[in-house]
Amino acid sequence: MQGLIRTVILSTVLLSLSNCGEPAKTTAPGPGLPNLIVILTDDLGYGDLSCYGSHRIHTPHLDRMAAEGLKFTNFYAFPSCSPSRAALMTGCYPPRVGIPNVIGPTGPAWTSHVQYGLHPDETTLPEVLKTAGYATGMVGKWHLGHWPETMPRRQGFDFFFGLPYSNDMLPEDGYPDLPVYDDEKPVAYNPDQALITQWYTQRSLDFIRENKDTSFFLYLAHSMPHIPLFTGDAYADRSRQGVYADVVEEIDGSVGTIIAELKRLNLDENTLVVFTSDNGPWLTYGNQAGSAGPFREGKGTTFEGGMRVPMIARWPAKIDAGNISHRTASLMDILPTFAALSAAELPVAKIDGQDISALFTDFRHPAYAPDKEPFCYYRSGKIEAVRLGKWKLHIPHSFRFVDEVGDDGIRGGYAYTTTGLELYDLHGDPAEKYNVAEKFPEKADELERLIGKLQEEMNAEIRPPFYPAGDDQEAQTQVQ
Template structure:
C-alpha cells in the first residue's frame, strides 16, 4: 500500500527525512517521556506568564532545560495535531482532518510510522496513557500503531452524553485498556490522577530497559474535572485547579524518575496540541496576548508552550526563540536514539541543536486547517496569513464561567497579510507593503507546499498526499 510514486514526487524542500543531519550517531539510548496537554494555552504556565495559578514543576522543567518561545502545532485541532506529532508529517498529507468522533470509520493509516514504532525497532518498551483521537475502532487504536500498552480515552473527553450543546449525539464515553473497554466514564474527576498512576506504573515496570511513554492528558480540554486534592487550589477557579493538577502530574513523573535513578537518562518533552478554546470563557486558558485561539491559524491557535529537559545533555536555562514545530519531534527522537527514519516521507527535521541552544537554518512551517486549507506560512520571525474564513468572538462578548460556551462569529480575511512576529506577536499590523521581498519569499514557499500537499483555498491538488486508514468491516 505504500506508494513508490509518492516518494519520487515528494519535494526535497519539505522532505527532511533524507537530510544528512538526521543520520547522526545517537547520543545514547535515553528513555523518552512525551507529555501532550489538550487545549493548553501559550500563556498557561508560570514560565510563560501565568499569574492566577502556579505551575512550579513545569517552571522548574523550563529552568532545568530548554524553553521554546516560538513553538508551533501545524493544525489547531485535536486529531490533526496528534497525527502530526506522532508521525512527523503534516496531518493533511495523511488525510487526517479535524477531530474524529465516534462516527468516524477511519483513522491514522497503519502504514504510517509513529514514534512508538520507530523506537520499538530499537528495543524500546512503548506505552500510551491518555487521549488517543486517531481512530476509535480497533484497527486504529494505539496497539496497532506501535504501543505495547494503552490506557485512556479514544477521543475528546467532551464526546459524551453530557456535552452542553449535543446531549443526544454522543454515546457513553469508554475508558479503554489495551483494545477493550474497561469501564464507562461518567465522572472524570479522577482522570488526571488515574493517567498519572498508569504512567508511573509503566515507568516502574520498564525501568530495566529503554522506554517511550506518551502521556496525552485529556485536559484542560472541556469539560473540566479535578480531583479533591486540587479543588479550590487556584484563585482563578476550576481552570486553574486543572492546570495545577497537570503540573502536579509532571512533578510526580520527574520524582519517580529521580527515585529510580533514571533522571539523567530520560528526555522529557512537554507541549500542547493547540491553543485555548476561547468560547468557554473561564473554562478556557490564556493566549499570553496572542491573537485568537484554538480552531484558528492565528498565533493563539497554533503557538504553544514547549519545554525539553534532559539533565547532563540539555543545559539549564536555555530560552530558544527560533521557530520549530511538533513535526520536528519524531526526527529529533530518531537522531538521538539512532533510529531509522520512516520509509514514507515526512516534514519535520532534527532540532536537537536548537534544543541545546544553538541556531539552525530557518525553514518554512505551514498552518493548515479545515479540510486542507493552507492558511499561513511561518518563516522565522515572519508569518504570511492567506485570505480565509475564521472564527472569532464578537466584540463585547460576555464570557461564561460555568462550562457553557458562547457562540463564535465568522469573518473573512480578505487579503494576504504579512506580520513580523518578533515585534508584533499579536499580529496587529500588516507589513507586507514595506517588505515585498519577504512577502514574495513566503508566497514561494506556499506555492511549493500547494504543489506537494494541495490547498483547498486555491483549488490546488497535491502530488504528495497519502490516504488515511479506512475501516473494513469483517462482516
C-alpha cells in the same frame, strides 16, 4: 449510584491490572540510550504556565522543569486535536497522512464526515523507537481513530490505558458511551472525570517502574484542560482562580510526581521529558478557557494564539539548565529528533519534521542559525499562512473569533470573517496587529508564491487515512 459503580469498577481495574500488555517484539536497546517521555496537554494556551507569564496559574513543577532545562518560545502545534496528534505520531503535516480535521465517533451531524483514522500503514513514533529496542506505552487521550485497526496497540504501543477520543464526546451530547480502555478492551464507560488525571498519573508511574531496566518511551496525553473540567479533591478550588486554573495545577502536580519517581528510580539523569500542548485555548468558554498570552485568537485558527504553544524539554545529562530557544519548531520535529537520539530508523515514507536534537545538546551548533525552512499553518488541509524566519504571511481565508463569551462551562459563540493578504513581522509584532504587506510587497509576493508551491506539492502527496469497511470514502474525501 451508577457514577459510584463506575468509579469503583475502574479503581479496581487500576489496582488489579499491574501488567502493561504483552510487549511487541523489538530489538535490544543500545547501551546508554535515553528514556523518552512526551507529556501532551489538551487546549493548554501559551500563557497558561507561570514560566510563560501567567499570573493566575501557579505551576511550580513546570517552572522548575523549565529552569532546569530548555524552554521554547516559537513551538507550534496545529489548530485542533486530531491533526496535532497525527503530526506528533508521524512527523508529518496532518493532511499528508489524511488527518486534516478533528475526527470522532458517530454522533452529532458533523461526525458523519469524519469517520476515518490514522492508517495502520503509517510508521508512528513508537514504531520508530521499537526499531531501537524501546518499550513503548501510552496513557491518556488518543483521538486518531477508535476502530481496532487504528487504536494505540495496533500503532506501535505495547501498552495503552485511556480514552479513544475527547472527554466531551459523551452520551448526553449524542455520542456513544465514552469508553476507558486498558490495552484493547474497554474496562469502564463514562468515567468519573474528577479522577482521570490521577488515573493517568498512576498508570504512567506503573509503566515507568515496570520498564526501569530497559529504554522506554512513554506518551502521556492528558484529556484536560479540554472541557469538561474536573479535578481530584486535593486540587478542588486550590488555585482560588477557578476550575481551569485548578486543572492546570493538578497537571503540574502530575509532572512533579513523575519527575520525582524518575529521581527515586535513578532514571532522572538520562530521561528526556518533553511537555507541550496540542493547540491554543478554546476561547469561547470564557472563564473556563485558557490564555494565548500575547498572541491573537485561539484554538481552531491559524493565528499565533491557535498554534503557538508552550514546550519545555528537560534532560539533566544533556540539556544545560536555564536555556531558552527562539528557533521555530513543531510537534512534527519530535519523531525525527527522538529517532536521532535513539539511533532508530526513520520511516521510509516522506516526513516533514526536522531533527532538532542539536537544540537540546549544543547551543553553538549551526542549528541555532536563523530559520531557513518554512513552516506551514495548515487548517482543514489548506495552508492558510506560512512563516519563514520572522515573516508570516496569511493568504485570504475565513477564521472565527469570539463574539459571545461563555461562562462556567457554557460555551459562548463565534462569528466569522475573512483575512486579506496580511504580512506580519513576528519579531516586532507577535500579536499580528500590523499588516505590512503594502510596505514589503516583494516579501508578501515571495511568500504567497511559496504557499502556492507548497500546497500544490502537498495535494499531490497526500496519503489516505484508514476508513472502516463499508464507509463512504469518496464523500469523506470530498469533505477533506
